[in-house]
Amino acid sequence: FTVVYRRGPLFLHALRRFIGDDVFFGAIRDFVQTHAYGNASMPEFRSFVQSRTGIDLTAFFEAWLDHETVPAPAYLYPGSLRI
Numbered sequence: 001f002t003v004v005y006r007r008g009p010l011f012l013h014a015l016r017r018f019i020g021d022d023v024f025f026g027a028i029r030d031f032v033q034t035h036a037y038g039n040a041s042m043p044e045f046r047s048f049v050q051s052r053t054g055i056d057l058t059a060f061f062e063a064w065l066d067h068e069t070v071p072a073p074a075y076l077y078p079g080s081l082r083i
Contacts, residue, residue, distance in 0.1 A: 014060075019052075019053045027049050027052040031048050046065075
């Protein structure tokens with residue numbers, strides 16, 4: 001589950017399900033515009049998305065970004081199971 005080409009898209013899809021379409025698409029759009037023609041780090045991305053939602057994303061980001069194991073079902077399939 002460490003392959004970048006699988007994990008990245010799954011992470012973004014799970015994040016979208018976790019925070020909802022409106023927040024997700026707005027945050028992604030604004031993040032890309034803010035960093036146009038430049039670089040950004042994952043800590044910057046985490047902080048930016050966190051600032052757009054009232055949901056504490058610490059455990060979600062930790063499950064997806066700080067470990068190489070498959071995230072717990074609550075973070076792997078958000079919206080399907082209750083946390």
